[in-house]
Each structure stands twice: as C-alpha cells, then as structure tokens.
Amino acid sequence: MVRTGTLREQDLVSARLVEAGRLAEITRVAGKFAVALTADVAELIDPANPADPIAAQFVPSGAELEVADEERADPIGDARWSPIPGIVHRYPDRVLLKPTVLCPVYCRFCFRREVVGKRPAVLDQPALERAFEYIRQRPEIWEVIVTGGDPFVLAPRRLTEIVRTLDQIPHIAVIRFHTRAPVVDPRRVTPALVEALAAEKAVYVVVHANHPRELTPRVREALTRLSRAGIPLLSQTVLLRGINDDAAVLEALFRGLVAMRVKPYYLHHADLARGTAHFRIGIAAGQRLARSLRGRVSGLCQPTYVLDIPGGYGKVPIAPCAASAGGEAGGWNVEDPAGVQHAYPADPED
Numbered sequence: 001m002v003r004t005g006t007l008r009e010q011d012l013v014s015a016r017l018v019e020a021g022r023l024a025e026i027t028r029v030a031g032k033f034a035v036a037l038t039a040d041v042a043e044l045i046d047p048a049n050p051a052d053p054i055a056a057q058f059v060p061s062g063a064e065l066e067v068a069d070e071e072r073a074d075p076i077g078d079a080r081w082s083p084i085p086g087i088v089h090r091y092p093d094r095v096l097l098k099p100t101v102l103c104p105v106y107c108r109f110c111f112r113r114e115v116v117g118k119r120p121a122v123l124d125q126p127a128l129e130r131a132f133e134y135i136r137q138r139p140e141i142w143e144v145i146v147t148g149g150d151p152f153v154l155a156p157r158r159l160t161e162i163v164r165t166l167d168q169i170p171h172i173a174v175i176r177f178h179t180r181a182p183v184v185d186p187r188r189v190t191p192a193l194v195e196a197l198a199a200e201k202a203v204y205v206v207v208h209a210n211h212p213r214e215l216t217p218r219v220r221e222a223l224t225r226l227s228r229a230g231i232p233l234l235s236q237t238v239l240l241r242g243i244n245d246d247a248a249v250l251e252a253l254f255r256g257l258v259a260m261r262v263k264p265y266y267l268h269h270a271d272l273a274r275g276t277a278h279f280r281i282g283i284a285a286g287q288r289l290a291r292s293l294r295g296r297v298s299g300l301c302q303p304t305y306v307l308d309i310p311g312g313y314g315k316v317p318i319a320p321c322a323a324s325a326g327g328e329a330g331g332w333n334v335e336d337p338a339g340v341q342h343a344y345p346a347d348p349e350d
C-alpha cells in the first residue's frame with residue numbers, strides 16, 4: 001500500500017516501485033526530467049511485474065539518459081509558433097493556451113518533457129492577461145486549447161477565470177481542455193472543478209489514457225461527473241512500445257473509453273522527445289495496428305492515427321488508406337477489413 005499524495009523519486013523505493021539499488025540512476029534521471037506519480041497510479045502498478053505497462057509510463061528508467069540522434073528538445077516545434085509566453089499559434093483558427101507547466105504525473109515519454117515540471121510553473125497574472133489579449137485581438141481564432149502541463153492542476157477559481165474570460169470573447173466558439181488528471185488523479189475532478197468549466201460556449205475535455213488498466217471505477221466516476229455536466233469527452237492515446245502496441249490492448253482501451261462516454265480522438269505516433277527511443281515503434285508497425293482495428297471495433301472506437309511532423313509542421317493522419325489508385329479502367333482498388341481487394345469505378349469527369 002502506498003501513501004496518498006504525490007510520489008517523487010525518493011518515495012519510489014519505499015513504495016517498492018523501484019529497487020533500492022536503482023535510486024542513484026533514478027535520481028540522475030530526475031535531475032533532467034520531472035518525476036511524479038499519484039497514489040492512484042502507484043496503486044495500479046504490480047511491483048512483481050518488470051514489464052508492468054503502468055510502471056513503464058511513470059517510473060523513471062536509466063534508458064531516458066540515452067539520447068538518439070534524431071531526438072529533439074522541442075519535438076513538435078512549439079517554440080517556433082509561440083509569439084508570447086503561454087501561447088502557441090500553429091494553425092490559423094486555433095491557439096494553445098498553456099497556463100501551467102505542472103502535471104499531476106510526469107509521463108516518461110512526454111513530448112514536452114523539457115518544460116513540464118520546471119519553473120516558472122504557472123503563467124503569472126500579467127502574462128495570462130497578455131495571452132488573453134493576444135486571443136482577443138485575433139478574430140480568426142475560433143478555438144482555444146487549454147493545455148500545459150495539465151490545466152486541471154489549477155484551482156477551480158483559476159479555471160473559472162480562464163473559462164469566463166474566453167467565454168466572453170465573441171469570436172471564440174470552442175474551449176477545449178487537454179488533461180491527464182481524470183485518469184491519473186480522478187479525485188481532482190471535484191464538483192467545484194466541473195462547475196468551473198461551465199460556459200455558454202462549447203467546452204470539450206480531451207483526456208489522455210494509454211492502457212485499459214487505467215480505466216478504474218474511480219476514473220469512471222470522474223468522467224461521469226464531467227459528462228453529466230454536459231461536457232463532451234474525447235481521448236488521446238500515445239502509441240507506446242511494450243505498453244499498448246498490441247491490437248487487443250488498444251481494443252480494450254478504446255472499448256473501455258467509449259463505454260465511459262469518451263470518444264477516442266487521436267492515437268499519436270510517439271514524438272521524438274529526448275531519451276524516449278525505448279518507447280517508440282515504427283510507423284509501419286503503427287499502421288499495421290491501425291489497420292487491424294478496422295473491422296475489429298466500430299468506428300466509434302477508432303481514433304485517428306496521427307503524427308506531429310517534427311519541427312512544427314503540423315499534425316497529419318498516417319493510418320494506411322484503404323483506397324488506392326491503379327484499378328482497372330482508371331478505377332480504384334479498395335481493401336476490406338479482411339485484407340481482400342475490391343474494384344471500385346473510376347472517378348466521374350469534372
């Protein structure tokens with residue numbers, strides 16, 4: 001049994017999540033990248049299983065100190081598109097607003113691992129005002145994605161301020177929160193936090209979940225509190241070697257999410273963050289998994305398999321397309337879920 005609250009590296013040994021002989025290695029990793037687990041996550045880990053898929057996501061390992069040539073400090077190019085602190089404006093009609101870089105846990109594969117958990121931990125009030133003003137001044141911004149870090153670590157009072165301010169900007173139609181908290185720290189989703197998300201504009205919550213064992217009864221309760229408040233729920237999952245690079249695991253995860261009223265939205269190919277090569281599989285393997293989900297689960301359970309092009313060039317779908325040109329008489333070849341090809345007529349003349 002582990003104590004409640006947040007576990008840092010020195011607590012991992014006493015919680016039997018790390019052997020005492022590995023503490024020096026873990027401390028070296030913690031000197032570079034933030035470490036924290038919640039009690040809910042720690043309780044899910046089987047210390048007797050060296051390949052436990054929950055431990056692999058959150059317990060640091062010496063492999064993180066090995067940096068591959070292709071890896072980058074800012075793998076998706078946030079800095080390139082950040083005109084002022086707290087704002088990333090990569091696409092014309094939407095911005096990221098990052099009010100904090102703190103998270104309840106620190107995922108070992110995080111694409112923002114060079115900034116999360118570091119200081120300054122939150123945008124101060126003048127910087128937050130400048131971020132709001134940036135959004136106010138640009139009528140082309142239709143959607144604000146509040147991310148971080150994890151915005152649900154903020155007190156409900158701060159969240160209320162963010163939601164109310166965005167709600168009052170006439171050209172904003174959608175306020176979208178990206179959070180890991182309902183899954184890794186479900187008790188944080190209190191009635192006060194849910195109340196803080198109330199708005200006239202559409203508010204969406206996108207939760208991050210990677211393995212079906214994360215979907216505990218407590219997580220269901222947290223998600224139910226959000227969905228009962230009328231908040232549409234979506235999910236994002238990172239495809240991770242040894243954790244969920246298996247069709248049966250992905251199927252169980254996506255079915256579990258849908259059963260908790262969460263629509264799987266993105267399956268991310270893991271980014272080229274430094275010290276994360278041990279988590280990545282190849283794109284061809286990812287495509288085989290995406291293809292194997294076709295026909296195996298309904299469209300409701302299928303996220304879009306995407307890659308953020310390194311350097312900040314945007315997010316693109318990379319699942320194999322079932323239709324290919326080159327059929328008879330200018331037609332198409334279309335592959336069914338069993339892998340059998342079928343002819344489809346040529347396109348009509350324009």
Ligand code: SF4
Nearest residue numbers: 103106107110149180
């Ligand atoms: S919760 Fe999200 S931002 Fe925080 S460490 Fe995990 S992946 Fe990174």
